[in-house]
Amino acid sequence: MNWYYHSRYPQYKQPFGAVKTGERVSIRLDGEPSALVELLVYPPTGPFTIPMQWDGRQYSASFAAPASPCRMGYGFRINGRYFGADSGEAHFSDRPEIYGLTVYDGAFRTPAWFRNAVVYQIFPDRFFCSDRTRFSRAVADYRATGRPIFAHTDWTEEPYYTPHGGAKAYAPDDYFGGDLAGIKEKLPYIASLGVTCIYLNPIFAAHSNHRYNTADYLSVDPILGTNDDFKALCDAAKEYGIRIVLDGVFSHTGDDSIYFDRYGRYQSHGACESKDSPYYPWYRFYDYPRTYECWWNFETLPDVEETEPSYTEFIQGDSGVLRTWLRAGASGWRLDVADELPDSFIRGIRRSIKGFDPDAVLIGEVWDNCATKFGPEGRRGYVNGDELDAPMNYRFREPAIEFLNGREDAFWFAETQNRLLEDYPKPFLDACLNLLGSHDTERARTALCGIPDARTLTRKEQLSYRFDTATLARASRRLVLGYALMTFLPGVPCIYYGDEAGMTGMSDPLNRGTFPWGREDKALTEQVRALMRLHTRSDAIQNGSVRIAAIGRQTLGIIRESAAETLILLANASDAPVRAVLSPALFREGPDAGEPAVLSGTYETESGERIAARSTLSVSVPANGFRILKKR
Numbered sequence: 001m002n003w004y005y006h007s008r009y010p011q012y013k014q015p016f017g018a019v020k021t022g023e024r025v026s027i028r029l030d031g032e033p034s035a036l037v038e039l040l041v042y043p044p045t046g047p048f049t050i051p052m053q054w055d056g057r058q059y060s061a062s063f064a065a066p067a068s069p070c071r072m073g074y075g076f077r078i079n080g081r082y083f084g085a086d087s088g089e090a091h092f093s094d095r096p097e098i099y100g101l102t103v104y105d106g107a108f109r110t111p112a113w114f115r116n117a118v119v120y121q122i123f124p125d126r127f128f129c130s131d132r133t134r135f136s137r138a139v140a141d142y143r144a145t146g147r148p149i150f151a152h153t154d155w156t157e158e159p160y161y162t163p164h165g166g167a168k169a170y171a172p173d174d175y176f177g178g179d180l181a182g183i184k185e186k187l188p189y190i191a192s193l194g195v196t197c198i199y200l201n202p203i204f205a206a207h208s209n210h211r212y213n214t215a216d217y218l219s220v221d222p223i224l225g226t227n228d229d230f231k232a233l234c235d236a237a238k239e240y241g242i243r244i245v246l247d248g249v250f251s252h253t254g255d256d257s258i259y260f261d262r263y264g265r266y267q268s269h270g271a272c273e274s275k276d277s278p279y280y281p282w283y284r285f286y287d288y289p290r291t292y293e294c295w296w297n298f299e300t301l302p303d304v305e306e307t308e309p310s311y312t313e314f315i316q317g318d319s320g321v322l323r324t325w326l327r328a329g330a331s332g333w334r335l336d337v338a339d340e341l342p343d344s345f346i347r348g349i350r351r352s353i354k355g356f357d358p359d360a361v362l363i364g365e366v367w368d369n370c371a372t373k374f375g376p377e378g379r380r381g382y383v384n385g386d387e388l389d390a391p392m393n394y395r396f397r398e399p400a401i402e403f404l405n406g407r408e409d410a411f412w413f414a415e416t417q418n419r420l421l422e423d424y425p426k427p428f429l430d431a432c433l434n435l436l437g438s439h440d441t442e443r444a445r446t447a448l449c450g451i452p453d454a455r456t457l458t459r460k461e462q463l464s465y466r467f468d469t470a471t472l473a474r475a476s477r478r479l480v481l482g483y484a485l486m487t488f489l490p491g492v493p494c495i496y497y498g499d500e501a502g503m504t505g506m507s508d509p510l511n512r513g514t515f516p517w518g519r520e521d522k523a524l525t526e527q528v529r530a531l532m533r534l535h536t537r538s539d540a541i542q543n544g545s546v547r548i549a550a551i552g553r554q555t556l557g558i559i560r561e562s563a564a565e566t567l568i569l570l571a572n573a574s575d576a577p578v579r580a581v582l583s584p585a586l587f588r589e590g591p592d593a594g595e596p597a598v599l600s601g602t603y604e605t606e607s608g609e610r611i612a613a614r615s616t617l618s619v620s621v622p623a624n625g626f627r628i629l630k631k632r
Helices: 132-143 180-185 187-192 227-239 309-316 321-327 343-356 394-404 410-423 459-464 469-488 522-537 539-543
Strands: 024-030 037-042 048-051 058-064 070-078 081-084 091-093 099-104 119-122 197-200 204-206 214-220 243-248 285-287 332-335 361-364 390-393 433-435 492-496 545-552 555-561 566-572 578-582 600-605 610-614 617-621 625-631
Touching (some): 037 058, 214 227, 227 243, 309 343, 332 343, 343 361, 394 469, 469 522, 469 566, 469 625, 566 578, 566 617, 610 617, 617 625
Parallel strands (some): 119 197, 119 492, 243 332, 361 390, 433 492
Antiparallel strands (some): 070 081, 070 099, 081 091, 204 214, 555 566, 566 625, 600 610
16 A cells, blocks of 8 residues: 655645644645545544545645644544554554644744844852852841851852751752852853853842742842842843843742741731731632642742732733843743743733833743643643743753763654654744753753763762763763754753853752852863854854754754755764765655755865765764764
8 A cells, every 4th residue: 555644744744844823734645546535634623524635646635724823633534444654654543643733823923032042041159159258248147037048168069968057858058159240240251152141040039049939029139139230230241242031930939938928037918927918819828827839849839829910910010020120131031830830821921021022032941842731721822822932942952861872863863853843833943942951950961971860869879970081071072962963953052051161960959069160171161162153153053944864873964054055963972983874865854854955065074174965975973973064
């Protein structure tokens, strides 16, 4: 039987991938004449059937995408039996085979400045301390409130990872003194990396070094500086062409906050002190005031009711949190645990920030596929066009780590990334925040040493892991290779502070060490710097088409092509050199698939070597390394 279909091949489906509301979708199917072939369409309003017509070569049919954003499906029925075929073998079944289709608002736009950005993520306490004397004063003022705080005197110490100071449990109450003025002082270094955007972990007043337990949304934490220091940072960053994005923690507050005030430390009345408090409706009490809903059962993190009108206005209103900090100089927000926020609340955030500044960016912490994720209320609307601009793209990070460590092959990795190309609207895809490490994961270099799952180890066991020189050197090569993939794939590269300097560390808090000023791996830094500069300066990467394909078991090819230039990345994740042979047939799927004519002419490598291509291209690629070929 000669039946075949592939949703990512242009000869079978147009347009590629996600479609705009109301857009016409054309489907073609290889097969045999004289059969009864039906296209089954499954929109949210209910399924319907379209007869497919034989044109002498293929069966074809088309339908209009729904008028509202959604995730829908389609499939085939041939002579009464259901048919399916994609990257695997064609087959018939007694059950429908459904192909997914994302439908998004055709007016959806993401900020151009962000799509072309390089982002640098900073955990503020651990980046740079501008003034030890000022830090000591801030610690003394903090202690005067009766709260515990531990100040490191040696910048090179490990963060505390076990109970200390007589406490029975570990608490993130040790500080190194990194501050906003320190970030400002290091802007020349940050800019030298090609960075155009800084994403800051929380900076608002809180009572932990991570500050995800907000105490006051409208004040910078005194240990970091003042509100004026934030404005000064934004103004100085602007001079370097750098924007600032803030971390918004809106699903919960701290219990030791103005709003909850569990310990009665504030002059105003919090929700835990009085039912007459203006903040009382924000929280869900079970047995007032002793028990209440809290984030993942942490009593120090009481959940808020995001749809409570007074809370919504406090966050989203004209004088609210979002716009207050945009007025102070911020260029957007990253939403902590976005998948725990109601869709209506996220839509309100988008309306608020875009109404103030259409170029403000909205990023969400979503670890899953944003197009297919479901929650208690049904399908999440992240990609619809009225919620997020982009996610923190863990759908790049996790496959990349597995591929670079040799635990999965290039065919698997290419499939994961081509799936995102198919599922995500292009404005969303081009703004995805691609990362190899963050404050919530093991340091990238540590992860690329081939460590076990850190969740299976105690913090003491994690700290005991030490790697020999050869293992660390290989991890560094893998790290640079990961940044090369990040440079070439659609989306926005994101560097977690210090990864480019060779920092290591297992999970929280060991992934939140201090930046190794004066002890950087300068060779590693320079390699990352070169890749980030390529990302921002290449017309093919910024504006060109993309094709992704496995060339061999551990060898991947990515082609970026614009009218001005063609760039090819050859990535080898194996521990031995390989010879990669590219042919047009490898690059058949994707938004710009087909028979690429780019594999002809003369290419130049990063070292200046010239390689002639005649329908195929043969290049040697080093172990755990890559080659970049360029044709003008």
